[in-house]
Amino acid sequence: MRDKRGERRDRQPGQRLRDVPRTVWLLAAGQFFNMVVTFTFVYFFVYLTDERDLSVARAGLISGIGGIGMVAGNFTGGWFGDRYGHRRVLLVGSLAAGAGVLALPVLPVALLYVVPALSQYAGGCARAANSALVAVAVPTGGRRHAFAVTRFAANAGFTVGPPLGALLIAHVSYDWLFVVDGLGTLVFAAYARQILPAHGAARAKQAEPGPGVLAALRQRPTVLVLLGAILVTDLVYRQQYSTLPVDLARHGLDTGVYGWLLAINGGVILLLELPATLALRGRAPLRIIGAGLLLVGAGYAVLALGVGVATAVAMMLLLTAGEILYKTPATAYVADHAPAHVQGRFQSLYSGVSVSGVVLSAPLGGALYTVAPGLLWPLCAVLAGVAGCVVLAAGRGRTRPASVPVPVPVAVGGTTAGPDPETGSPARGTSG
Template sequence: MRDVPRVVWLLAAGSFANMMVAYTFVYLVLYLNGPRGLGVAQAGLIAGIGGAGLVAGNFTGGWFGDRYGHRRTLVTAAATSGAGLIALPVLPTAALLVVLPVAQYAAGAVRASNSALVAVSVPEGARRQGYAVMRFAANAGFTLGPPIGALIAARFSYGWLFVADGAGTLFFAAYAARILPARGAARRTAAGPGGPRLWTELRARPAVLVLLAAIVVTDTVYRQQYSTLPVFLADHGFGTAFYGALLAVNGGVILCLEIPATLALRRAAPLRIIGAGLVLVGLGYTALCLGATTGTAIALLLLLTFGEILYKTPATAYVADHAPAGMQGRFQSLYAGASTTGTVLAPPLGTLLYAAAPALLWPLCAALAAAAGVIVLLAQRFPAPLKEPVARTPQVPPVAADSERAQA
């Protein structure tokens, strides 16, 4: 853990504070289906549109950071996201179709920049530890967040959830501006934000392409716990407090096990660990095939949590370790986008399938995630990606200045 630089610990502290109030996406479908009076399918559609903004921000945030500086990207995006979230409760429903995706786009840009900062600040071989620190802090905040959010929604209103989240994001923007010193303009990359070179580098790394595709599928399955699962539990008599407690179990187990597991497995083959984690996600959803009970809900969350511990941190580090020189931001954006695609696909696809054929949803989720895991395991047979040294500034503060930001 000594290889994790100071800037990562500082960003992790800010991420902890921010994630304590970053729970609106968890209750978004319930908010739209409840106080806003929308149907389940409509609520899922609006949540999906907001998720589209988040995914777009993840896909492009690293590119902006490579060209204009990750510090600048982080501060601007966090301020934009916070202002949009604060305004959401007073906006008419139609305006949500514009403001929600903009706020989510900014949040995605912040997340991608943060991942790129870890990639360029931590040497290869220690990146799993760096990402584990960031995820530990974010999940520590998220462990406290959903139960607090449930209490706020029950005692006051869902609108206050958005106000708290927005204020916390604005605070994070100010905090990041202070801890990440401005050190001059970022260098522009000759290749631009994408283009032929990016595709050429990806084709030279077939295992990375397979991993990104598998993450898209699994993330769509994984995020059913934030969209269709609360509706499923409510339909079977479970309240919001129970759902919030389930999410706290997820965060609590990660807090206890993720860093020890990362250290214990740091020398293990990454694709083997990632594939096993995706299979565990699939096994988790098989529990719901047995019915909606307290036991099956807890089994689902525990298996999802163990799968998340195995695949999320190693997958992020794997993409960082195999990024070519000067393209860390863009490669991290690709992974960040893939790992949040479920925010777009999960709500509309899950709620539509649940409304049409509820008995089919959970078996299909289990099969898709398990298949993605098997494909990643088979990807170990591909030739090793080309090894190129990643440019890295020896002193952390200058790197931090033109680098990145936040959420796990």
């Protein structure tokens, strides 16, 4: 490629989908399958109240404990990966999660307070390990596209999964829902074991080059700013799964309208996220992320004008556009700024804050809605808007990764891969 003066200008590595390593495509394919069969959590609350005949309060407590386990797994999975290998954490986490789901139909009620939480903790660890594996397989500058591919696969799988789960419940039983989910997760673990080569490189714990994770974060203030902004935004973003359907019903809009809103969200993401990532590949990431957070705030600001079909659709379109802009670039930004020896822990921090709303959004949003329902949407708009402005302000300073080594892709079994997926360190056979 040549610029306007006729001088050659090389494209940065990884700025096209064809540059995404084969290992990432294979991981994405496995993630699609895994999300197709991972439908237990969608119907778990209904299962507890209908099949197990538990009260709403007890079912809510069990589900809440499970959510805490999932968030905790996202926060800690990267630490295990840096210490013992991301591949190993992905495999062990998937095996434990699948076994826990398989056991659900035969568990006594007392163990429902424990086993689902442990299973979701294992699943959260596997999610963090999956992100770290993508990060270490792709050189700096190409991760935005790689994460977009894996997000597309996960969203596509989740679009297919819940309707299949509903069919299983309607025509077979809840028990088969857990059997298919658990066995599918175990199949994914076996698949991941085959596609991710184990090089047996030295463990990161034997010699940690560079500062610890806290010192590394202090050296990268923009990453800290981004993590804080994502934490606030996820609390706001996930109101669509808790207080939004309640408020829609309060204004006379039934569950059918809510279902169509979720369908709009999934459909637009599947259609536009990959093209948007390609179109914006040359743009500064913090500006894209900040704009996305502002769009999330704008979506809730529309609801503050009044709740109806038109405003609800406009809200969901703005929220979806914001999600498309901020989620993939934010994941890639954290990965690009992570020192190699703490890549997993950086990914865990991002994974944890990006799902924190699973635990925090419903109780906090519900409490505010109970006291002052008219205040919820304006406050959500302000919080997301402030988070977006803070990220945009941080983006005016230095945005390029500081002292982050660029991994050199190497051939692994005929594929292009980055560092050792077992440890995150350079794979054996890497030259120079």
